Structure formats: structure tokens, C-alpha cells
Amino acid sequence: MRDEEKAKKIISRVIELLIEHVGLVTPTLAGREVIGGRFILYKYSLGDLGECRIIVDGKRDFMAQMTICLLKEKLEPGILGEEYYGVSRNTGFAEAPRGVIEGFPRGQKLIPKPVVYAVNGIPRVSVESWRLVVEGLVEKPLELSYEELLSLGLQAVNSMFHCVTGWSISERKWEGIPLKRIAELAKVKNNAKWVLVESLDGYTTIIPIEDFLHPQSILALRIDDKPLSPEHGFPARIFIPHLYGWKHAKWVKRIIFLKEYVDGYWEALGYHERGNIWREERFKGT
Ligand SMILES: Nc1nc2c(c(=O)[nH]1)N[C@H]1C(S)=C(S)[C@@H](COP(=O)(O)O)O[C@H]1N2
Ligand SMILES: [Mo]
16 A cells, blocks of 8 residues: 555654664554545554654655654654654744634534543543643733633634544534633733643643634633533633644643743644644644
């Protein structure tokens, strides 16, 4: 199979480089996943070293990219070079997405119910002691309780939701605090370029400031007139209609404004810095 051949070619090159720098490594194919009907993700296990994910673009005759997740102390990312390593970089910002809830993005299929994702499990949250912390490049760090958030006033956003793996759910009524409002309350400094969101379970994701401040971006507390359910992120999750689902961190604990880009959980595994659904920004470098 052609795509698998391409993946094999990349993994052999990676292994050569690894052998040169760390010694003998044997990859074993651990899984294959079709993403967005267009990319094929091959997961190779590298034993102790971690995992190597190779993404092949089935349509264009070109090896899209790969990202390698290794024990940091064993291997510095730089040695694989930009071509082979999913180098984190700011690829610039999109024009404002045309009609955020209009149309249907390429490579997506509607399914009736969202799939629940929880890479680190579903945390139990006591809403009385839960606080949203807002810090980093702000003049006024915040610590807000659930009640305080509610009192800021909710904005409804009727929108679909799109997971990067290719499933979407139809329009729902998401309600929450505009992220722009939170940024204003914290008096975000103008050198802030990225927003790292951290969840109670340790999950993280990173969002460009432009997308964070978009008028339809909210810290969602409710869906379809009910509070979020525990598995869908109670008490609060990010909801940004024009970004893929992995940017919608559930069980949010901390919002940190940063000057420089850092990888979150999926970004470290090769997912895109921004993740705009209209530009099909699924993986870094695509
Ligand atoms: N804390 C946390 N947030 C998360 C995830 C996760 O594993 N942990 N998965 C993300 C991904 S990949 C998607 S598609 C959506 C899925 O939302 P759902 O579980 O409510 O369907 O949650 C996102 N937020
Ligand atoms: Mo996702």
C-alpha cells in the first residue's frame, strides 16, 4: 500500500537518526487511524523511547510530517531537523473565519452524539471549592468561583462541534462567559500572544490570542439549557466554534497568558498550533 510505504520510508529515516544518536531502536507498528478522511496516522511504538507518529497525506504525493514524542532527556528534538520533527512555530493567523457557524468544514461527518474523550480520566469536581485561575501576562490575576462566573452573565453560542478525527455534532446551544470578558477583567497585557489552558486532570492545550478573543469564544458552563455533565467538562470548558475539539479543554482550572508558544497535550503529539476547522489545520505543517 502506497501510504504505508511512505510511512515506512519516514520511520526508517527516523530510526537511522535515532541509532546514530541513542543506539539501537526497533519500531513496531502500533496502530493506524484515518483522520478527516484524508490523512493517515501511523503510530509506531519505540519501546522505552516513546512513540513516533507519522502522518501521511493520502491525496498529495508528499509525506506530510511526523512528530516524535520521546523521553526528553534521551533525545533533544532538534536532532531530527525541521523536516522530520513537528517543530512548534507560529504559522501566522487566519483571516477571520467566514461565518463561523455557516457551512460544513471539509473532512468532517455528522454523528448523533459526541464521543467522550478524557485522556487522563474524568475528574471529580466539587463546585464549592473549584476556582478558575487566570494568570500569566495580566495586570490583574483572577481567581473566580462558579457563582462569580455565573454573575458575569452568559452568552449563548449556537454552533456545531468538530473533532479533528473527523466527527462533528450538529448545532447545540452552548452558553458561557465570553473569553474576551475574562481577558478584559484580568487586564491582559498586549504582549500576550498565546493562551495556555490547563485542566484539572492535567490536560493542556494552547490557543492563539486572536482566536481566544473571538466574539464567539466562550468558557462554556451550560449546554442545551443545562449545566455541563461531568463527562463533558463540568464545571467549565472552552468552546471556540471555529477551532477543532482538542482546543476545547474540559474541566478548566487555569488560563495562562503567554508571550511564547508552548505545546499542549495534543500539540506535543503533532496537532496544529491553531487548529482552524475552515483551514483544516489538523497537524503542524499542514
Ligand atoms: N481535559 C480534557 N479536555 C478535553 C479532552 C481530554 O481528553 N481531556 N479531549 C479533547 C478532545 S480531543 C475533544 S474532541 C473534546 C471532546 O469533547 P467531549 O468529550 O465533550 O465530546 O474534548 C477535548 N477536551
Ligand atoms: Mo478531538
